[in-house]
Amino acid sequence: MQSSALDNQTAVYHAAETAHGHHGHPDHRIFGIIVFLIAEAMIFLGLFSAYLTFRAVAPTWPPEGTPELELLLPGVNTIILIGSSFVIHNADTAIKKNDVKGLQLWFGITAAMGAIFLVGQLYEYFHLEFGLTTNLFASTFYVLTGFHGLHVLFGLVLILAVLWRSLKSGHYSNTSHFGVEAAEIYWHFVDVVWIVLFILLYLLK
Amino acid sequence: MTQVIQEETGQAPILGHTPESKRNWRKYFTFSTDHKVIGIQYLVSSFFFYLVGGALATAIRTELATPDVDFVSREVYNGLFTVHATVMIFLWIVPAATGAFGNYLIPLLIGARDMAFPKLNAVAFWMIPPGGILLLCSFFVGAPGAGWTSYPPLSLVVNKPGEAIWILSVLLLGTSSILGAVNFLVTLLKMRAPGMTLNKMPLFCWAMLATSALILLSTPVLAGALILLAFDLIVGTAFFNPVGGGNPIVYQHMFWFYSHPAVYIMILPIFGLISEILPVHARKPIFGYKAIAYSSLAISFLGLIVWAHHMFTSGTPPWLRMFFMINTMIIAVPTGIKIWSWLATLWGGKLRLNSALLFGMGFLSMFVIGGISGVMLAAVPFDIHVHDTYFVVAHLHYVLFGGSVFGLYAATYHWFPKMSGRMANETLGRIHFALTFIGFNLAFLPMHKLGLEGMNRRIAEYDPKFATLNFVCTVGTYILAVSTFPFLFNMVWSIYKGVRAPSNPWSGLTFEWLTTSPPPVENFEVDPVLTIGPYEYGTEEAKEVVAAGPVLAMVASGLAKA
Numbered sequence: 220m221q222s223s224a225l226d227n228q229t230a231v232y233h234a235a236e237t238a239h240g241h242h243g244h245p246d247h248r249i250f251g252i253i254v255f256l257i258a259e260a261m262i263f264l265g266l267f268s269a270y271l272t273f274r275a276v277a278p279t280w281p282p283e284g285t286p287e288l289e290l291l292l293p294g295v296n297t298i299i300l301i302g303s304s305f306v307i308h309n310a311d312t313a314i315k316k317n318d319v320k321g322l323q324l325w326f327g328i329t330a331a332m333g334a335i336f337l338v339g340q341l342y343e344y345f346h347l348e349f350g351l352t353t354n355l356f357a358s359t360f361y362v363l364t365g366f367h368g369l370h371v372l373f374g375l376v377l378i379l380a381v382l383w384r385s386l387k388s389g390h391y392s393n394t395s396h397f398g399v400e401a402a403e404i405y406w407h408f409v410d411v412v413w414i415v416l417f418i419l420l421y422l423l424k
Numbered sequence: 425m426t427q428v429i430q431e432e433t434g435q436a437p438i439l440g441h442t443p444e445s446k447r448n449w450r451k452y453f454t455f456s457t458d459h460k461v462i463g464i465q466y467l468v469s470s471f472f473f474y475l476v477g478g479a480l481a482t483a484i485r486t487e488l489a490t491p492d493v494d495f496v497s498r499e500v501y502n503g504l505f506t507v508h509a510t511v512m513i514f515l516w517i518v519p520a521a522t523g524a525f526g527n528y529l530i531p532l533l534i535g536a537r538d539m540a541f542p543k544l545n546a547v548a549f550w551m552i553p554p555g556g557i558l559l560l561c562s563f564f565v566g567a568p569g570a571g572w573t574s575y576p577p578l579s580l581v582v583n584k585p586g587e588a589i590w591i592l593s594v595l596l597l598g599t600s601s602i603l604g605a606v607n608f609l610v611t612l613l614k615m616r617a618p619g620m621t622l623n624k625m626p627l628f629c630w631a632m633l634a635t636s637a638l639i640l641l642s643t644p645v646l647a648g649a650l651i652l653l654a655f656d657l658i659v660g661t662a663f664f665n666p667v668g669g670g671n672p673i674v675y676q677h678m679f680w681f682y683s684h685p686a687v688y689i690m691i692l693p694i695f696g697l698i699s700e701i702l703p704v705h706a707r708k709p710i711f712g713y714k715a716i717a718y719s720s721l722a723i724s725f726l727g728l729i730v731w732a733h734h735m736f737t738s739g740t741p742p743w744l745r746m747f748f749m750i751n752t753m754i755i756a757v758p759t760g761i762k763i764w765s766w767l768a769t770l771w772g773g774k775l776r777l778n779s780a781l782l783f784g785m786g787f788l789s790m791f792v793i794g795g796i797s798g799v800m801l802a803a804v805p806f807d808i809h810v811h812d813t814y815f816v817v818a819h820l821h822y823v824l825f826g827g828s829v830f831g832l833y834a835a836t837y838h839w840f841p842k843m844s845g846r847m848a849n850e851t852l853g854r855i856h857f858a859l860t861f862i863g864f865n866l867a868f869l870p871m872h873k874l875g876l877e878g879m880n881r882r883i884a885e886y887d888p889k890f891a892t893l894n895f896v897c898t899v900g901t902y903i904l905a906v907s908t909f910p911f912l913f914n915m916v917w918s919i920y921k922g923v924r925a926p927s928n929p930w931s932g933l934t935f936e937w938l939t940t941s942p943p944p945v946e947n948f949e950v951d952p953v954l955t956i957g958p959y960e961y962g963t964e965e966a967k968e969v970v971a972a973g974p975v976l977a978m979v980a981s982g983l984a985k986a
Contacts, residue, residue: 247540247541247610247614247615248541250610250613250614251540251541251544251606251607251610254606254609254610254640255602255603255606257640257641258602258605258606258640258641258643258644259644260644261640261641261642261643261644261645262644262645262647262648263648264645265644265645265647265648265649265678265681266648266652268677268678269648269649269652269663269674269678272671272674272677273663273670273671273674276671276674277669282669351655351659351661352659352660352661352662352668354662354668354669355662355663355668355669355670358655358661358662358663359663362651362652362655362661362663366651
């Protein structure tokens, strides 16, 4: 097969002429984000495992004298964050129908819900009866929720960036909406991490 | 006959791009998104840090030439070995093995024009210089002195500012490594040339697939551990500090969950490079392609479940030690499969004993010694006796120097003509090999005996009964230090004055040899199509492919269109 091809000089020149015809760089960004989120998930898994080991090894958990955690505010917060995952999905459906107004509406609502979550978390921080260095439980509580909170903040920035860009007409359409999908995937990820975190810190006795 | 230099084929001028040799050297100091520029940026900067790490090693051995503390103070000595290890691991072997050769070779080997995310690639590279400079600057405030493992509580009490700098630096370098791995995985899985199924990829690609998976799964856990350690160090929490109710063993688990796989991150790409180099210079097909490919995946998986063999003396319960001991020993199986496959590849081949193959064979012999002492250390009863002695130091240097560094040298000689467009000097290469081989064995072979006799590592002074062997080690280190000069001179001189390299000086069959030396921007004039396996040496078809040179890619592409 190879030898016949080598004789075929026409094929050679034909190929050389069309060489610059296909410079298309295929888009692998969504796949890249999913691969990157595996790494993100591993940081959280590492921190969760550390938390579970601290728990398992400690004679009493939480350590003596740790005040009980209030469930009402974080419970409402959890419902808001989980709800926002459904809300943001509507934006994806909207942009696939080329509905930019719908995209803006649903992203706006998601951003508001994310902001409420963050404010709620800050409110909780200021009203808790323990601080970062009170004991091992307190430290893990603040570092885990804080690290997750930073991720929510980053997701919020992503959503606001997409909203800002969507103001320019024609930036997102049913065929080109990488930013929308990226922000949505990230938001779902942050949401799932919170569910695990909530169970570990608040519900696990 | 040591090298086959063939003439350029007549058709070569129809390749119209500006050759890379015409480009400005300043390009290497910019935020370039070309994977070949980035690969060379990685290679040169990591080699710079190798020289720094080597200078630190020379200082360590100078201190250890005599049993007394006479060259540097104990505190400075602690800083020397801590920074030496950190530089060699995070700034030399990891970036050179994955960043340099991964970036330079992967798109060429799979017939792609660049990596999947060129900008991200440049971002990942440009985290290396600040990370490295930051680490070296720690000497101005008192270098971190708790060893490269930074075990708390020791790391929480000695040289706190230096320790904080160490954490920041390793976090930066780790992030760079993760971003690189994302790029490698996506590129390998999504951008292969038409016709190149996973099972037709060159073996370096398999090795990088396994390595990237390991980086992605393990490095983030180290980041988690370092974040918690930073809180303990700076804010005063007590995650790992027993004084505040914390648990230092948890740090060890998190640390080794990364740092054991890190050993494979540093050796799997080298395995891949060796699998590319041996068949070309033995003029034979690789023996056991699938066995080598899948054993990389097996090592990668097993590498994730052996970490606690570093903690046999940390109060790990006996049943758990048994689990980790058996897993660790099982790793010898896929590794052995590779070693035997490489030996079978060399067996009966028409060997070209040039610098690349000499270092390749040096790798094989030295790595086997490191592998065998590794199996010894995996046995709990043996490990408990030699833990924290020079036996461990000897073992890890046979793996990381005898393995990784020999492999990196082999790869540098092998791909130097492709990267620079010039041939390296063969005589200087052989002098370099001889000096490295002798110096390396003088420096590290006696450490096995020192360790078995009970000499502790990481201590600036030792019992005078160890003096003779330590002196031998120091002499070996000086020879190693000298051995880098013929290499450096060879590289710099050959870039400017070396014989011009043809596109395929070694008559190789992988895609990178089918484009010009150095390759044009975007690598191939037309996207290549796989028509012959990467290792089918000794066939009539292979001769034709080699004779066709850079034209082949076009022929194949023309065929695909026809």
